[in-house]
Amino acid sequence: MERALLLEKTEEGSVLKYRNIELPNLSDGEVRIRVSYTGINYKDRLAVDASSKVVRKYPMVPGIDFSGVVEDSKSRDFAVGDQVFVTGYGYGTDQPGGYQETVIVKQEHLMRLPEEMSLKDVMIYGTAGFTAALSVDAIEKALGSLDGKRVLVTGGSGGVSSHGVLILCALGAEVTVASRTLENEEYLESLGAREVILFDSLLEKRRALSVEKWDGVLDTTGGEALGNILTEVKYGGIVCASGNLSGIRFESTVFPFILRGITLKGIDSVMVDHAMRNEIFRKLATTWSSVGLERMLKKVISFKELHEELLQSSVGVGRVLVDMSM
Incomplete structure (x- = not known):
């Protein structure tokens, strides 16, 4: 069993609660990620508002981007211990996203972390x-x-x-x-x-x-x-x-x-092909990197603080990052 922040449909709209969920078995080409960092995006805030219709099926685990470490793999391209991240492809809206302790990801959606970046850095950038x-x-x-x-x-x-x-x-x-x-x-x-x-x-x-x-x-x-x-x-x-x-x-x-x-x-960031994603994150990790990246952070919160933070109406300035180890 793993802990997840689950969005469930109700007659009044939807409800967001922490739940213990079963760990499904991996299919060929899938990878299980132990989430290290995720964040709160504009689309994540929309997701918890049923009237926005951002979420297309329920129940759903929000979280459109996340980084972490491969915990189990049925992919020839990724091995246990690899540092990886995901943005786009409908995670958090069409398929379970990063607001859970582990996430199952299709290998074609997974990005390998550039050597020059940390799992935290790549999620400060995020979507x-x-x-x-x-x-x-x-x-x-x-x-x-x-x-x-x-x-x-x-x-x-x-x-x-x-x-x-x-x-x-x-x-x-x-x-x-x-x-x-x-x-x-x-x-x-x-x-x-x-x-x-x-x-x-x-x-x-x-x-x-x-x-x-x-x-x-x-x-x-x-x-x-x-x-x-x-x-x-x-x-x-x-x-x-x-x-x-x-x-x-x-x-x-x-x-x-x-x-x-x-x-x-x-400009669309959801379905961008793998080659372009690699090109962009390679630039962000090297020639486009900035010492000012940490200025983008509003604060870092724990997973148990995520529920309250997500429901706040005030977005404020800067990225809210969720450190799953806290």
């Missing part, structure tokens, strides 16, 4: 850091060296945007962050941001082509602001869209695309 890194990768491939390039990041102190600022600044970009409030300006500047502006300024009406400001954009908000941002991207620039916190619709014209040759690229 948010991976999503941000995918955007930075697309921006770098479109623009070449980011040294001195002006990049706009939307989303304020959110997980994806904060990681985006940290990585972009490590690569020499001049980063402006759009935030709903200036309360977290000091935090964002500590990550390397040159400037923090109010997000509402991006909602002001623009011409079909406005003054060129941004070489690249890491957008986590979508909505009306995205349409306005497109009008300010420099010739040959790129906008990477990975979120919809401000809405799913925006208006635009063809002018930024046919007169300035800009690119609007969608």
